[in-house]
Amino acid sequence: MAGVLEGRIALVTGGGQGLGAALALRLAQEGAHVAVADINEQTARDTAAQIAAETGRRTLPLQVDVAEEAQVSAMIDRVVAEFGRLDVAVSNAAILIAEEITEFPAEKWRAVMNVNLFGYFLVAKHAARVMKAQRSGAIIQINSKSGKKGSFKNSAYAATKFGGIGLTQSIALDLAEYGVRVNAVCPGNLLDSPLWINSLYAQYARKWGISEAEVRQKYIDQVPMKRGCTYNDVGNVVVFLASDQASYMTGQAINVTGGQEMR
Ligand SMILES: NC(=O)c1ccc[n+]([C@@H]2O[C@H](COP(=O)([O-])OP(=O)(O)OC[C@H]3O[C@@H](n4cnc5c(N)ncnc54)[C@H](O)[C@@H]3O)[C@@H](O)[C@H]2O)c1
Structure with missing residues (x-):
């Protein structure tokens, strides 16, 4: 599928390291210009520079806390100011704090909700305002197999990922008539x-x-x-969902788990 995203404009949150950095690189390898957004400004810069050097695509590092609406709105505006449009928004930023339920400090539980679920809502909301006007776009949430099945001593994370699937399905309905597709990927x-x-x-x-x-x-x-699961396993599905090959797919939450999760 080389070049399947030629000239598209993509954004990846939590793109400074880990899966987000790998997805940003993969989208650029497929031809997209990529905004790399992270709460960690240094890793966003380093990753964006590395991707530009490796792929020759344009990149834009951005510092953002996805749980802050003003920052998310400004991030989206900055991408449009730089590249003129937004075709693919990957909501990847997430945190994991795991505790047994009776010992879970409420503030920590809320912090996981703020980044993983509220943050996804904010990224989707502001990406959608641009995509709706364009009448095209793909929003992709990086979810988890913990969005399909409960996770031992890990209630906050699993609750946010289950919630992410409800959000994905609901906003897929809101945006279908505007040609904007919304899907989630659930890696193992x-x-x-x-x-x-x-x-x-x-x-x-x-x-x-x-x-x-x-x-x-x-x-x-x-x-x-x-x-x-490898970064490439996830990247293959993200590239597919971002591309026109997935033009009849919206509201889906696709497992990439080697068969571990089948629902
Ligand atoms: N690692 C796994 O085994 C696994 C499995 C399934 C799903 N996932 C999902 O994949 C995604 C990436 O996970 P990862 O393992 O690469 O995580 P990671 O912790 O390595 O990277 C997450 C990135 O998000 C950034 N970030 C954290 N809070 C942020 C905020 N408020 N605003 C902006 N950026 C913020 C971090 O700085 C970091 O660069 C997450 O959605 C995670 O739930 C991971």
């Missing part, structure tokens, strides 16, 4: 991502009294296809 565990390498392996190893390698194996064993 990205076992080589910074989230796992810098934090989850160590946390779970401590909690369960096993080695980090055993934690990794335990998660691989839960997948029928016996491997973790």
